[in-house]
Amino acid sequence: MKFHSALALTVACLAATDLPSRALPARSIQNEQSDREGSKSRLRQVLEHDPNNKEALFGLGRLLVEEGDFVSARSVFEKYVSISPAEPGAWAYLVRCAASQDDPRGTAEAQSQIERLAPANLSLHVQSACWLADSKISEVTSREFEFVMSLARYQTSNGGVWYSRLGQCYENVQDRNWATRAFEAAIDLDPATEGHYFRLAHLLASEGMAGPASKVMTRAVARFPRSVATRVEAGRIELEAGNPERALEIQYQAAALDPQFPGVLSLLGRIQLTQRSYPEAIATLEQAAKLAPGDAAVHFYAGQASMKTEQGTERAIEHFKRSLELDPNRASTYYWLGSLYFHRSHEYRVAIQYLEQAVGRGPELGAAHQMLIQAYKRLGEDEKAAGQLRRYQEIIRQRAKVEAPK
Amino acid sequence: MRSLWLLLAVVLIARAATELDPIRFEDSPAPRFVTRTGRTARKFLPQTMGGGVAVVDYNNDGLLDIFVVNGATMPGLVKDGPQYSDRLFRNNGDGTYTDVTEKAGVAGQGFNIGVAVGDYDNDGYADIFVAGVGHNTLYHNNSDGTFTDVTERAGLGHPDPQYGKLWAVGAAWLDYDRDGLLDLFVVNYVVWDPKTEPVCEKGGLPDFCYPRAYTGVPNSLFHNNGDGTFTEVSAAAGIRQSIGKGMAVAAADFDEDGWPDLFVSNDTLPNSLFLNQGNGTFKEAAIEKGVAFTENGATISGMGVSARDIDNDGRLDIFETALLNETMPVFRNLGRLGFEEITFASGVAHSSLAKTGWSNGIYDFNDDGRKDLFAVCGHVMDAEGSLRASVPQTNIIFANRGQEKFTDVTTEAGAALARRGVHRGAAFGDLDNDGRIDVVLTELDGPLRILRNVSPTPNHWLLIRTIGTKSNRDGIGTLIRVVTEDDVQYNAVSTSGGYASSSDVRVHFGLGRRALVQELELFWPSGTHQVLKNVKADQVLTVREP
Numbered sequence: 001m002k003f004h005s006a007l008a009l010t011v012a013c014l015a016a017t018d019l020p021s022r023a024l025p026a027r028s029i030q031n032e033q034s035d036r037e038g039s040k041s042r043l044r045q046v047l048e049h050d051p052n053n054k055e056a057l058f059g060l061g062r063l064l065v066e067e068g069d070f071v072s073a074r075s076v077f078e079k080y081v082s083i084s085p086a087e088p089g090a091w092a093y094l095v096r097c098a099a100s101q102d103d104p105r106g107t108a109e110a111q112s113q114i115e116r117l118a119p120a121n122l123s124l125h126v127q128s129a130c131w132l133a134d135s136k137i138s139e140v141t142s143r144e145f146e147f148v149m150s151l152a153r154y155q156t157s158n159g160g161v162w163y164s165r166l167g168q169c170y171e172n173v174q175d176r177n178w179a180t181r182a183f184e185a186a187i188d189l190d191p192a193t194e195g196h197y198f199r200l201a202h203l204l205a206s207e208g209m210a211g212p213a214s215k216v217m218t219r220a221v222a223r224f225p226r227s228v229a230t231r232v233e234a235g236r237i238e239l240e241a242g243n244p245e246r247a248l249e250i251q252y253q254a255a256a257l258d259p260q261f262p263g264v265l266s267l268l269g270r271i272q273l274t275q276r277s278y279p280e281a282i283a284t285l286e287q288a289a290k291l292a293p294g295d296a297a298v299h300f301y302a303g304q305a306s307m308k309t310e311q312g313t314e315r316a317i318e319h320f321k322r323s324l325e326l327d328p329n330r331a332s333t334y335y336w337l338g339s340l341y342f343h344r345s346h347e348y349r350v351a352i353q354y355l356e357q358a359v360g361r362g363p364e365l366g367a368a369h370q371m372l373i374q375a376y377k378r379l380g381e382d383e384k385a386a387g388q389l390r391r392y393q394e395i396i397r398q399r400a401k402v403e404a405p406k
Numbered sequence: 407m408r409s410l411w412l413l414l415a416v417v418l419i420a421r422a423a424t425e426l427d428p429i430r431f432e433d434s435p436a437p438r439f440v441t442r443t444g445r446t447a448r449k450f451l452p453q454t455m456g457g458g459v460a461v462v463d464y465n466n467d468g469l470l471d472i473f474v475v476n477g478a479t480m481p482g483l484v485k486d487g488p489q490y491s492d493r494l495f496r497n498n499g500d501g502t503y504t505d506v507t508e509k510a511g512v513a514g515q516g517f518n519i520g521v522a523v524g525d526y527d528n529d530g531y532a533d534i535f536v537a538g539v540g541h542n543t544l545y546h547n548n549s550d551g552t553f554t555d556v557t558e559r560a561g562l563g564h565p566d567p568q569y570g571k572l573w574a575v576g577a578a579w580l581d582y583d584r585d586g587l588l589d590l591f592v593v594n595y596v597v598w599d600p601k602t603e604p605v606c607e608k609g610g611l612p613d614f615c616y617p618r619a620y621t622g623v624p625n626s627l628f629h630n631n632g633d634g635t636f637t638e639v640s641a642a643a644g645i646r647q648s649i650g651k652g653m654a655v656a657a658a659d660f661d662e663d664g665w666p667d668l669f670v671s672n673d674t675l676p677n678s679l680f681l682n683q684g685n686g687t688f689k690e691a692a693i694e695k696g697v698a699f700t701e702n703g704a705t706i707s708g709m710g711v712s713a714r715d716i717d718n719d720g721r722l723d724i725f726e727t728a729l730l731n732e733t734m735p736v737f738r739n740l741g742r743l744g745f746e747e748i749t750f751a752s753g754v755a756h757s758s759l760a761k762t763g764w765s766n767g768i769y770d771f772n773d774d775g776r777k778d779l780f781a782v783c784g785h786v787m788d789a790e791g792s793l794r795a796s797v798p799q800t801n802i803i804f805a806n807r808g809q810e811k812f813t814d815v816t817t818e819a820g821a822a823l824a825r826r827g828v829h830r831g832a833a834f835g836d837l838d839n840d841g842r843i844d845v846v847l848t849e850l851d852g853p854l855r856i857l858r859n860v861s862p863t864p865n866h867w868l869l870i871r872t873i874g875t876k877s878n879r880d881g882i883g884t885l886i887r888v889v890t891e892d893d894v895q896y897n898a899v900s901t902s903g904g905y906a907s908s909s910d911v912r913v914h915f916g917l918g919r920r921a922l923v924q925e926l927e928l929f930w931p932s933g934t935h936q937v938l939k940n941v942k943a944d945q946v947l948t949v950r951e952p
Contacts, residue, residue, distance in 0.1 A: 208616030211607035243609060243792075274731065276759055308759075335703050343701055343750065366676060367699035374696045377743050389694050 036063055052083050061093055070100040081113075088118035092128045095144075099135035107132070107140045115147060122151050126162045130169035145170075145178055152185045160190025164199060171199075176207050194220060194230050201237045210241030221250075228254050232263035235271070244274045262292035269298070273305045281305035282315070296327030303336060313344045331362025338371060348375040363395050426805045427772040427863045429815055431845070433822045434858035437472065437495040437503040441830070441848045444480035444490075444517070449614045449788055450603050452539045453480060455575060455595070457764075457830025457848035458520035458906030461837065462532045464510075465551055468946070469497040470835045470910060472846055474854055475518035475536055481600030483517045483539060492518055492536065497837065511553050516541040520831075520906030524579025524588045526630055528879040535590060537574035537906070542592065546634075561635045562590075562628060569623050573598045578902030580657035580666045581878045582643075583686055584931050587630040588878045591645075591668055593652035596620035609792025617673045617707065622651045625670060625678075644688045648678050654905045656713035658722040658898055659885065660695075660739060664933070666883050669697065671708030671726050695744035697724065697737050706732040707786075710832075710905030714768040715896040716777055717810050720887070722898060727763025727781045727905070734758035734766070734781055734802075738810060748810050754779065757814040761802055762786055765832035765904035769843040773865035773916030775893055776806035782829035782847050789828050789850070798826035801847070822857050835910025839946055841867035843914055866917040866943035868926075872899050875951040876932035880911050888915050889925035917943050 040063050046056040057080040064073035074097035080090045091113040098106030111128065118124050125148045132141040148166060152159065167182035183200035190196060197220035204213035217234035224230040231254035238247035248271050254264045269285035272278075285302035292298060303319035306312035320337045323330065338354035341347045352375045358368040369392040376385035443453040456477050461470040472495040478485045485491060492514035495503035507513050512534065520537040527533065531547035544560050545553035557563045565571045572594045579588040597620060606615035624646040628636035640646035650672040660667045665682035672678060676698035680688035692698035700706055707729040716723040721739035728734055733755040737745040749755045763781035770777045783799035791797070803819050804812035816823050827849040837844045842859035849855070868888065872881025884899040895915055901908045917923070923941040930936065930951050941947060 208618040209606070210616075211610070241608075246609065276731070308755075332703065339701050339703065343747070365703070366693065366705075367701075367703045370693045370696055370699050371701075373694060374744060374746075392693060 036067070039063060054080060054084055054087075057083075058090065061090070065093055065096060068100075070097040073097050074101070074106075085113075086117055088114045088121060088124055091117065092124055092131075095128050095140075096131040099132055099137055099140070102136055104137045104140065107135070107137050108143075111140050111144055120151065120154065122148070122155060122159055122162050125151065126166050129166055133169040133175070134173045149181065149185065152189065155189050157190040157192065160186040160193055160196060162186075163189060164193075164196050167199060167203070171203050176203065179203055191223060194224055194227060194233075197223075197230070198233050201233070202240070205237050205240040210243070213237050213241055214243075214246075226257065228258045228261040228264065231257065232261070232267050235267045239267070239270060239274060244271050247271050247274075260291065262288060262295060262298075265291060266295065266298050266301070269305070270301055273301055276308075278305045278309045278312075282309070282312075294326055296323045296330065296333075299323035299326065300330065300333055300336075303333075307336070307340060313340055316340060329361055331358045331360075331365055331368070334358035334361065335365055335368045335371075338368065338375075342371055342375055346378075348378045351375050352379075359391075364399070366392070369395075426807060426813065426815065427774045427865060428818065428861055429771045429778065429803055429805055430818075430820045430859070430861045431822045431857040432820055432860050433825075434844075434856040435501060436846075436854045436856040437493070437505060439474055439493050439495075439854040440489070440852065441474070441850055441854070442477045442490050443850050444477050445790075445851060446480050447612060448603075448605065449612050449791075450480045450600060451596075451598060451614055451620070452517050452519065452573070453477070454614050454786055454788065454850065455830075456517070456519050456906070457850060458518065458537070458576065458908075459831040459833045459846050459848050459854070460521040460523050460534070460901075460908035461833040461835035461846055461910050462523045462534065462901075462908065464494065464532050464534075464547060465496065466531065467497075467499075468839070469499050470837050471495060471497045472503065472833075472854070473512070473521060473523075473534060474831070474846075474848060475514070475521050475538075475906075478515075478517040480517070481603070483600070485513070485515055488513075501838070506551065509551060511555070512545055514538075514543060518543075519574065520576035520593075521908050522577035522579055522590075523901045523908040523911070524590075524882060525879045526579065526588045526590070527634060528587070528874075530879060532880075532911075535577050535579070535592075537577050537592060539573045539598065540571035542574050556634065559634065561637065564638075566623075566626075569597055572623055572626070574626075575652065576654050576906045578655045578657040578668070578900075579880075579882055580668070580900075580902070581883055581931050582627070582666055582682055582688075583629070584665065584877075584883075584933075585630075585632075586874070586876060586878055586932065587632050588880065588882060589630045590628040590636060591655055591657065592626040592628070593655045593670060594623045594625050595653065595673070596622055596651050608787060611788075611791045613788045613791040613793075614786065617651055620651070622649045622672075622675060624649055625652050625655075639686070643686060644690070645680060648680075648690050650675050650678055652678075653709050654711045655902060656711045656724065657883075657900060657902045658713040659883070660713070660722055660724075662721065662741065664929075664931075666931070669711055669713060669724055671711045672705070673707050673709075674705055676705050677708055677726070696747070697745045700728075700733065700735045701747050701749065702732060706735070709762075709764050710766040710781070710903075710907075712766050712768045712903040713900075714777055714898065714903075716768060716779075716806065718776070718893075718895045720885075720896045723768075725766055725768050725779050725781075727758075727766045727783075729786065730762045731759055734761070734763050734779075736779075736812075752810050753812045753814075754804055757802060757804070757816075761799055763802070764830045765847070765907045767832065767834040767843075767845070767904055767909065769834050769914060770806075770916035771803070771843055771859055772805065772861045772863050773841060773867045773918070774806075774863070775865075775895060775916050775918040775920075776808055777897075778806045779804040779812060780832070780834070780845060782832040782845075784828035784830065784850070798828050800824060800826050801829060820860075822855075827852050827855075830905065831907045832904055833907045833909045834904070836869055836912070836914065839869070841869065841914075841944060843910075865919065866921050868915045868917060868923060868941065868943055869946040870913045870915070870926075871911070871946065871948045872913070872928065872930075873948060873950045874930065874932070876934060877930045877951055881928075881930065881949075881951065882911070883931040884913075885929040886913055886915075887925075887927040887929075888917075888923050889927070890917060890920040890923055893918070893920065912946070 043060040061076035094110035163186035170179035186196040201216040235250040265288035272281035307316035334357040341351035355372040458475040518538040534545040536543040668680040670678040679692040709727040724737040761783040766781040785797040831848040845857040874881040926938040928936040
């Protein structure tokens with residue numbers, strides 16, 4: 001039982017550290033890869049001497065899953081469950097492997113084993129449901145999701161975090177209905193955590209459900225009347241929903257609570273940006289940057305405001321570059337820099353450098369692909385332009401596959 | 407001495423830039439008509455989308471008449487009374503109009519959105535296609551002042567096999583295979599059914615849902631069989647493969663290969679550019695040519711679209727309208743290099759950021775030889791919703807200063823331009839044949855308006871009516887080059903453009919102070935190249951294809 005708990009914890013940790021590899025500097029990625037190779041090699045050595053070593057089998061299988069080698073991982077976990085069929089963590093990995101191989105029967109079998117062996121293990125079922133989220137096996141996915149939801153009535157407030165995670169998984173695959181249900185469950189279980197409200201509201205706002213998003217944040221403000229962060233977030237939601245006037249009202253309330261809270265000025269700057277008061281937005285955002293010098297987003301929006309003024313190109317470039325220093329992974333910042341060099345100064349070679357970074361970090365940024373193609377064409381590099389077009393078309397093809405009806 | 411010359415040059419350039427020939431409009435008496443949306447407490451998306459209008463000389467008397475579409479009850483989609491009738495108004499030539507709807511038989515049915523005019527059977531009389539919610543109509547002009555609904559007979563009444571009844575918002579007539587017969591491209595918006603309409607609100611009041619709440623659909627291309635029937639060729643032609651939320655279409659030969667292409671603006675999805683391959687198929691190339699996205703870095707809510715030559719380089723450029731805070735993109739055609747977006751560089755971005763544009767046009771309103779930009783505006787949200795005060799908007803005019811630069815001259819264009827409204831449709835044409843392009847526009851739940859162009863300029867002009875013989879009778883697709891003593895201009899024959907609207911098939915040229923066109927060249931869709939010499943200005947010239 002102790003081992004079960006340890007495995008479940010491993011799964012939970014995996015979930016929590018499931019960061020995209022591109023977020024890591026190249027050196028760390030190399031280190032991580034070499035560490036992984038070393039670990040695999042050690043585990044294989046253990047298995048040579050002791051082929052039925054459960055810990056080694058589990059560890060190796062987990063590493064193979066991380067690498068996306070689901071075929072090999074599946075055979076490892078199948079061996080594991082043949083030795084220890086009552087281990088739900090191994091069955092959870094088998095769900096992942098079978099789902100990745102589009103094997104409905106194998107997925108259903110593994111899922112039913114988890115249900116049988118660990119009917120009350122919320123973390124394990126959430127992880128399983130997350131792994132199924134982007135699979136094409138709709139029947140099993142639906143069954144596991146509903147199973148997780150049915151567990152809600154037995155949970156304490158600690159369960160909120162798991163439903164929040166479940167919501168994020170389904171938000172990532174753009175399944176709004178299920179994500180909404182999961183976030184609502186998180187709020188019901190744990191109404192004292194502001195983040196649950198924020199997530200649900202952002203989801204609804206991003207789907208154009210401005211009214212429901214507003215209502216969620218109204219609940220949050222009522223629950224946390226002294227929280228400046230909640231009011232700032234409520235203002236952001238109103239802004240995203242296209243209600244800058246309402247956002248401004250909320251911003252005033254937040255400022256009354258704590259005018260020095262960095263998010264308060266940042267929100268005001270964004271509102272001014274939306275209202276096309278560009279010089280005011282620049283001044284506000286630059287002030288916000290002084291309060292929160294490490295906030296990349298403040299510089300990003302200051303850049304956006306600057307580029308919309310007559311002589312603001314240089315200043316915009318400075319802000320975007322500063323934003324990149326603070327957050328080198330934001331694809332849209334590279335895009336805007338590329339755009340400024342492309343459209344304003346016609347420095348296509350420089351634009352290409354930024355746009356390549358933009359499409360590398362945000363392959364879904366169609367506008368960056370388009371501009372990159374045009375930049376290569378302007379330089380007479382037609383083959384590179386054609387190559388870039390092919391890259392984009394491949395991304396579109398892959399996305400269409402993922403988004404195909406399940 | 408050198409610096410003195412430089413200073414003089416700067417002063418001259420500055421004067422040229424500031425001394426634009428004025429553009430003025432005034433409200434002229436318009437026929438009594440209100441675009442009805444079937445207003446309800448609950449909001450249904452088509453209610454914010456209607457308002458198509460056409461200027462068409464349906465009786466060949468040389469005067470542009472007005473056809474305007476109308477809504478219906480909601481959610482029933484029924485025209486249950488004359489207040490919902492589409493209307494045809496005959497131009498009496500004296501600034502008045504007569505309602506001839508009943509006699510003409512064009513009152514229509516259902517909730518209609520857009521209109522496209524073209525002589526599809528080459529009998530010399532303009533036929534009318536009406537785009538609507540789940541139901542389109544093709545009217546054949548009987549040449550005696552009446553029309554016959556030939557939708558079913560023409561093969562245009564079938565529901566889509568995959569999506570069922572489609573919601574069309576506009577259309578374009580073009581001869582995509584250059585067989586001398588006009589084919590029909592229909593712009594479809596989203597999957598929509600009143601029974602499954604989501605409920606949305608803004609600021610605590612019911613309002614229209616965002617397009618994201620609806621599923622996109624493909625557009626439709628119908629090949630004219632020449633016997634009064636059409637065959638849908640969307641899939642075979644490579645059109646159906648592109649799913650969009652189509653709002654408007656401009657048909658023009660963008661890549662100068664002699665074959666008409668199609669630019670489609672999409673709502674919250676990338677624009678589509680269908681390049682005609684000359685073999686009955688199209689290749690979608692918006693990304694490749696640089697028009698899928700704007701420099702804002704995201705998809706926009708593309709609305710109206712107009713394609714004409716803004717910089718007189720012989721290449722057809724694109725002017726698109728979009729939502730508040732998205733600018734109204736201007737794409738300059740660079741030929742082989744694709745398009746270059748000049749929205750910010752041209753001066754269009756700043757003023758257009760504050761507007762939600764719908765129908766639009768590229769026309770030389772002050773006859774100075776440079777085509778200007780006009781867009782009608784109005785917020786997309788409900789006029790009785792939480793944004794009430796900001797929903798009606800003024801329209802916008804940009805005067806072309808040359809060198810791909812524009813100046814917002816709306817405030818100097820007269821009181822008619824200061825009036826706010828929830829504008830949607832706009833058709834452009836010379837209603838009084840005075841050589842100045844007028845605008846007929848619609849407002850949701852508001853009156854039809856005629857903006858008469860009264861720009862006080864001594865400039866000359868030429869209006870050309872093309873009559874195809876080998877090409878389609880309207881000459882749609884013909885590229886025209888006008889050469890004067892010190893200027894060269896280009897324009898093309900088209901009724902498509904704007905949003906849900908259809909404009910004068912005649913081609914207008916402002917000639918500035920030049921009273922003579924030394925050379926008038928026509929490149930007909932049939933391949934015929936025609937040259938006329940020493941054509942006098944200030945006339946409506948009919949040119950027959952040799």
